[in-house]
């Protein structure tokens with residue numbers, strides 16, 4: 544089942560990209576495996592998937608040890624400063640940096656691990672109270688402060704728009720993230736200003752996100768099936 548889901552997903556990603564004039568290679572699929580067992584992750588790996596996303600550090604720590612080094616892990620959950628060590632150790636990219644304190648804690652841990660840690664800044668494009676992420680108008684200031692760190696590599700921005708049943712409604716939030724990234728890139732605030740990562744789009748709206756320039760999509764349900772309550776946080780099951 545996972546093999547079939549993955550095949551179909553990759554096919555839809557490629558078709559969507561081609562239909563809007565993009566190269567499918569520009570789009571990285573992060574398989575979101577929160578609440579998903581190691582056996583299912585193994586099936587996805589055996590089907591060719593190499594990049595996974597996890598939301599909870601403890602859960603991730605237990606699973607990541609099962610898998611070979613060549614698998615890449617993105618942290619996509621809410622991060623507290625006192626967990627920065629574990630996050631810097633386990634993950635290749637932390638997608639959810641939204642405050643200076645978290646960035647500084649990750650920087651310190653990356654330095655002691657002798658690792659350059661890639662990060663994205665999470666932007667709360669919908670300005671929802673219950674969601675993490677820096678507000679769009681505060682992103683530049685945060686990013687200018689992050690630029691003072693030494694062992695982080697700021698590769699782009701990430702967003703989770705408000706939930707809508709109709710994915711079309713996510714479009715303005717994806718556009719807003721892209722516009723913000725372009726403005727910040729003009730000021731050379733990213734590690735590579737010609738290639739800024741935009742992590743946006745989940746099972747329900749990844750096609751719209753690709754049309755709006757996503758370079759990373761984070762997909763769980765469409766790959767692994769509906770999750771049980773655990774592992775969902777505020778994101779509703781589709």
Ligand SMILES: *Cc1c(COP(=O)(O)O)cnc(C)c1O
Nearest residue numbers: 575619745746747761762763764
């Ligand atoms: C759970 C989660 C996803 C995946 O959501 P699906 O709707 O299952 O594809 C993507 N991004 C984040 C930040 C998540 O927490």
